[in-house]
Amino acid sequence: MHIELEKPKMGVYKRHMLVCVGPRCTQEGESEQLFQSLAEKFKAAGIDQGELRVKRTRTHCFATCKSGPILCIQPDGIWYYNVTPTNLDRIINEHLVQGKPVEELIYHRGPQ
Numbered sequence: 001m002h003i004e005l006e007k008p009k010m011g012v013y014k015r016h017m018l019v020c021v022g023p024r025c026t027q028e029g030e031s032e033q034l035f036q037s038l039a040e041k042f043k044a045a046g047i048d049q050g051e052l053r054v055k056r057t058r059t060h061c062f063a064t065c066k067s068g069p070i071l072c073i074q075p076d077g078i079w080y081y082n083v084t085p086t087n088l089d090r091i092i093n094e095h096l097v098q099g100k101p102v103e104e105l106i107y108h109r110g111p112q
Helices: 030-045 085-097
Strands: 015-020 054-059 071-074 078-080 106-109
Touching (some): 030 054, 071 085
Parallel strands (some): 015 054
Antiparallel strands (some): 071 078, 078 106
């Protein structure tokens, strides 16, 4: 018996933010709180839909467990650390809206 699988659907997006919510990045759940704040912050910045839409996903571990919260912006290959609420606002406004990565918060760059 052959079962026909339905192909998943996904909306168009410009960038994908991956947020590590693993237990070693932050001790008090700051990464999960950061993730939960994204819907409201993305909407306020106008990147929850349209041409600049950013998709967001929780991840469990990037295996770079220091100075969290940490997150990655793809396809840009930019990895950020010390993502406090203030730094998150900078990343959203400067990187995701204006297209200029926040250099002093970058700890790694992936393939260009």
